[in-house]
Amino acid sequence: MGSKHVRLHATTGAWMPGDPVGSRKFFEFSNDRPFMVESGGHLTNPVIAYETFGTLNADKSNAVLILHAWTGDSHVSGPAGDGHPTEGWWHAVVDRGGFLDTDKWFVVCPNVIGGCQGSTGPASINPDTGKHYGSSFPVVTIRDMVRSQALLSDHLGIEKWHSVIGGSMGGMQALEWAVMFPHRVASVAPIATCLQSTAQQIGWGHIGRIAIREDPNFNGGDYYELDAGPDHGLAVARQIAQVTFRSDNLFSEKFGRNLQRGNTHPQGMAMWDRFEIESYLDHHGEVLVSRFDANSYLAIGKAMELHDIARGRGGLKNAVARVKCPTLAIGIETDMLYPDYQEKQIYNLLADAGTSVDYVNIDTQHGHDGFLLESVQVGRALAAFIDRV
């Protein structure tokens, strides 16, 4: 195990093999054949880390699948603690007595394959070679993630989810669930997401990707045995994402033109003096570097860019026509990364196809991250939806 791993583990609590397990459970696809992925590669005996909250009822009708976004994990709810440096990422939405009430619903949240929070990803040891996957980790798609989650559903004995819910990349998975396994989902709620990633979204992803690639410590993706990983490149990538996750208005309100303390010039007129927005972005870069693996960042980013509900299905309308369950499309007007015309497209195409669909707008200055931060608005909309369907 390289020092990169040790550092991640020791300083941050990012989950790595050997780390405290916390509330995680593990499902290994121990089939007699490898798990083939859409790109043509395969994974041998991959593992999905997942957590469950609440109790599956006798007729297995209260199961809700929640799917995380880019750098999320299985810890959707619950306190910080062993193996979980922070409280669940949607704790204010999913909790005992909460909007998604775990006294009522059996909530399951898996970490995606390709990730670095317990599920098999580029940092994992490839059983075929005994070495970290690194650059040899195959490209995985949203559909691969969903197929692996279907195997997990079999393992858990859940034939049909009462609802499949997710924001951003989680919403892409929710949509693919409804298209790939219409008989296994009673409802879906895709939030702040899209049917197909756009050129601009791919463009943002591309720039972060080359920033990581050009970091001399990236070493083509095989840095696990080296003294350092591509921290600078990953920080640049994350800072780009962080701007797109929020909004112009929010930054103006929160930071304006305030200068950071500790500058060398009273008006910040030295090249490396900083405004507050700059130290905020630096901080977000550093935090991600300390808790996330660069290769997983690349793998998951690529999966999002390859997301296209229409691929191989005779176009968008035909793909959407496969969705048979009630759908709640939740959009965010201030979202600059997944502009709300994309959620409205989900609504419109489903409505045109005669599928039951509702649209809710989240009123927020937070932009894309409003799906995480506006827990009352999002939670209320979701609770009303899953209680009704």
Add this chain to the structure above:
Amino acid sequence: MGSKHVRLHATTGAWMPGDPVGSRKFFEFSNDRPFMVESGGHLTNPVIAYETFGTLNADKSNAVLILHAWTGDSHVSGPAGDGHPTEGWWHAVVDRGGFLDTDKWFVVCPNVIGGCQGSTGPASINPDTGKHYGSSFPVVTIRDMVRSQALLSDHLGIEKWHSVIGGSMGGMQALEWAVMFPHRVASVAPIATCLQSTAQQIGWGHIGRIAIREDPNFNGGDYYELDAGPDHGLAVARQIAQVTFRSDNLFSEKFGRNLQRGNTHPQGMAMWDRFEIESYLDHHGEVLVSRFDANSYLAIGKAMELHDIARGRGGLKNAVARVKCPTLAIGIETDMLYPDYQEKQIYNLLADAGTSVDYVNIDTQHGHDGFLLESVQVGRALAAFIDRV
């Protein structure tokens, strides 16, 4: 002269000392004291490269000052040729018989200090040391640029400009001209610009800046004597800017989800396979690296982020109240970098102060770069304005 220079010169035509002069003229501030800049530093005998088009009339009343944006230069009009790898950047607006008709107007376009197209910048030799400025080049501000341009105006015998016009950073300079030298401007036209850079604009600038800083070939800014400069970092910075210069709609129309040729997987499902938008961004990064100096990119970027018409003037309203001349505010609804609420703020504050001001919206899918690309709309609005005032 380091190899970095030689490479820039030999392969690209970017102007460097010793390069073909083309239509450039040079003005050296050969005062008995150095040119002090707002940050507290100074430049000894700095030079402004500039070009002129048309003829100054007898009463010197037909002079129009045009100010360039981030990576622009003095070649606002005229053909490609010696020292000018491309046609003037606003040739479709400024030309004999054009919208800004150089048979009628005497157009002057200077390269900003801090730049790398003939004016003194970080790549220049510091007369005090005999070496490239590099990291020792002082931070310059938009106000410093304008003060240097006022000295150029004295040198040319122009007491009052009929109009001062610019887009983006050029517009920041036009606004500062109207505030700093109200008696020397008869009209101004700030296009796709702002009174104060916002936190989001500073954030974008910051990310590009750290991408350059973390390039191992940056060497703290002193790379002119080395074999290579921070090309990768500069390319990342430029790609970020390029996305903000255009629009989501434009990219969707132009590229959509088209794959670039030459990929290894038929559906682009390999980590380094590219969509067309990606090769477009790579291309824009490479082109800038081949024609522009990274330290100038940093210097000019910092000047834009420090732009604040209110600084030291008792607030925004008091600063705007200094503007006495008719103003044409030109905004672009699809501009994601300088959203049109910023041009509307220019209009509203001037109107509130009782200053003559008009607002024109450019109807375009091009986003911020619409000020360069929509030459008919922009040219018509400018021509009508400067003929009238």
